[in-house]
Amino acid sequence: xxxxxxxxxxxDNLLRRADDLCRQNNLRLTPIRERVYRELVQNGGPxxxxxxxxxxxxxxxxxxxxxxxxxxxxxxxxxxxxxxATQNSYVISHGQPDVNAMKIMFVDSKTGETIEVHSTEVxxxxxxxxxxxxxxxxxxxxxxxxxxxx
Numbered sequence: 001x002x003x004x005x006x007x008x009x010x011x012d013n014l015l016r017r018a019d020d021l022c023r024q025n026n027l028r029l030t031p032i033r034e035r036v037y038r039e040l041v042q043n044g045g046p047x048x049x050x051x052x053x054x055x056x057x058x059x060x061x062x063x064x065x066x067x068x069x070x071x072x073x074x075x076x077x078x079x080x081x082x083x084x085a086t087q088n089s090y091v092i093s094h095g096q097p098d099v100n101a102m103k104i105m106f107v108d109s110k111t112g113e114t115i116e117v118h119s120t121e122v123x124x125x126x127x128x129x130x131x132x133x134x135x136x137x138x139x140x141x142x143x144x145x146x147x148x149x150x
Contacts (some may be wrong), residue, residue: 003084007044013080014041014092018080027078032063036071037092046089046112085111086145102126102140108148 007045018037022029035056040047047055049068057063072090075081081090094116096103101125106115121146123140130137 005106011041014094017095018024018078021078021080027074027080030071033071033074036068037075037080040075040092046084046087046091046107047116048087048089052090061147078136082141082143084143087145100124102142104142105143106148107143107145109145113139 015034015038016129018034021027021028021070039052039055047064049072052068052072053063053065056068072081072083074081076090078097079090079093082103082105083090084105084107086109089112091105091114093103098118098120100123101118101119101120104117104119106117108114122142126137
């Protein structure tokens with residue numbers, strides 16, 4: 001199977017997963033939400049909200065940034081995308097870790113490329129540190145900026 005066919009298969013799986021997740025949770029994947037998600041899936045890497053405005057608008061109608069931000073908020077709340085603070089951009093989620101793991105996004109500061117890892121060890125260390133600080137962590141997500149070793 002070609003790389004292009006594998007990529008198309010992965011895109012189809014991610015889109016099917018988004019549709020299934022929304023149905024299971026009684027969420028509505030509106031056409032604009034689906035278009036935003038599809039654009040993120042097809043891009044494969046982090047994309048900024050204003051880039052999405054440009055990509056999804058046409059000569060006849062320019063989408064309002066608030067429309068894109070609302071779609072991104074929905075997708076983030078549904079667990080389908082992550083906001084990368086270091087890049088001020090959004091990237092698709094490749095699934096939720098098990099309840100004892102933390103999702104870690106390693107972000108290459110030069111290329112913007114991301115690698116998603118799920119770790120129970122990091123989750124436990126953060127839980128313990130938070131407990132010692134008298135803090136309750138609500139987001140099982142961590143972002144680490146650096147360079148991907150080649």
